[in-house]
Amino acid sequence: xxxxxxxxxxxxxxxxxxxxxxxxxxxxxxxxxxxxxxxxxxxxxxxxxxxxxxxxxxxxxxxxxxxxxxxxxxxxxxxxxxxxxxxxxxxxxxxxxxxxxxxxxxxxxxxxxxxxxxxxxxxxxxxxxxxxxxxxxxxxxxxxxxxxxxxxxxxxxxxxxxxxxxxxxxxxxxxxxxxxxxxxxxxxxxxxxxxxxxxxxxxxxxxxxxxxxxxxxxxxxxxxxxxxxxxxxxxxxxxxxxxxxxxxxxxxxxxxxxxxxxxxxxxxxxxxxxxxxxxxxxxxxxxxxxxxxxxxxxxxxxxxxxxxxxxxxxx
Numbered sequence: 001x002x003x004x005x006x007x008x009x010x011x012x013x014x015x016x017x018x019x020x021x022x023x024x025x026x027x028x029x030x031x032x033x034x035x036x037x038x039x040x041x042x043x044x045x046x047x048x049x050x051x052x053x054x055x056x057x058x059x060x061x062x063x064x065x066x067x068x069x070x071x072x073x074x075x076x077x078x079x080x081x082x083x084x085x086x087x088x089x090x091x092x093x094x095x096x097x098x099x100x101x102x103x104x105x106x107x108x109x110x111x112x113x114x115x116x117x118x119x120x121x122x123x124x125x126x127x128x129x130x131x132x133x134x135x136x137x138x139x140x141x142x143x144x145x146x147x148x149x150x151x152x153x154x155x156x157x158x159x160x161x162x163x164x165x166x167x168x169x170x171x172x173x174x175x176x177x178x179x180x181x182x183x184x185x186x187x188x189x190x191x192x193x194x195x196x197x198x199x200x201x202x203x204x205x206x207x208x209x210x211x212x213x214x215x216x217x218x219x220x221x222x223x224x225x226x227x228x229x230x231x232x233x234x235x236x237x238x239x240x241x242x243x244x245x246x247x248x249x250x251x252x253x254x255x256x257x258x259x260x261x262x263x264x265x266x267x268x269x270x271x272x273x274x275x276x277x278x279x280x281x282x283x284x285x286x287x288x289x290x291x292x293x294x295x296x297x298x299x300x301x302x303x304x305x306x307x308x309x310x311x312x313x314x315x
Contacts, residue, residue, distance in 0.1 A: 075212020
């Protein structure tokens with residue numbers, strides 16, 4: 001039993017490494033290729049880069065769906081959204097206070113809260129059907145279109161930010177190789193991660209949802225964590241909150257994509273606890289962000305403590 005768990009843990013870690021490198025390669029190759037083709041860096045940042053940070057959740061969820069591991073899918077998405085706010089925003093704010101733009105409080109954050117509540121309402125019958133998934137996906141596309149429109153209203157400031165984020169490399173073959181190896185890395189990593197997560201859950205006698213909410217969720221959130229910590233260390237805090245809110249909206253959109261392909265069933269306890277925690281974490285951000293239009297270090301510490309309390313409770 002112990003050997004089996006250790007083996008599964010090793011496979012899980014290798015899966016995380018492949019996922020992280022694959023996601024990074026996909027973002028680097030596709031964003032640089034788009035720049036080389038003359039596509040506006042704002043559009044690249046709001047689509048390719050934003051999607052790239054959620055690519056691990058998407059690929060893991062697709063693999064899990066084909067294996068019929070719905071608990072792992074739901075645990076991964078809910079856990080990632082909770083970790084993004086409690087763990088990643090908490091750590092980032094502890095490094096350097098996060099400045100907040102008014103548009104985030106007026107539009108993006110309320111949209112994230114609204115789509116989270118909508119997901120809860122759609123899930124009351126313990127299944128997300130095809131048409132419900134289509135609604136979530138359409139809302140995701142609508143938000144992307146709005147974000148692009150809003151960003152182009154402040155072209156100089158936003159374009160400078162994304163130009164620094166997306167470097168230019170006109171080597172088409174090199175960028176295509178990055179994309180190909182990125183997709184391969186994501187696929188291998190997701191397969192290893194899902195298989196090992198199922199094995200660990202069986203060996204420990206716990207639910208796949210619990211493994212999804214904790215280990216898998218934190219693992220697939222590594223791109224967001226890396227991006228946010230680097231931005232905080234560089235004191236470029238403006239990109240952090242947009243990255244997290246965008247990622248959470250993308251993650252719910254991922255549930256829409258998966259359920260369009262195959263309806264997702266879920267357990268009652270997810271509705272009664274994890275869903276509510278995800279929404280609560282989202283709502284908590286409103287008063288925090290309105291105090292001086294920033295997330296201070298003390299508030300970051302509170303978010304991190306709330307996240308640790310959540311982990312302690314579910315175990």
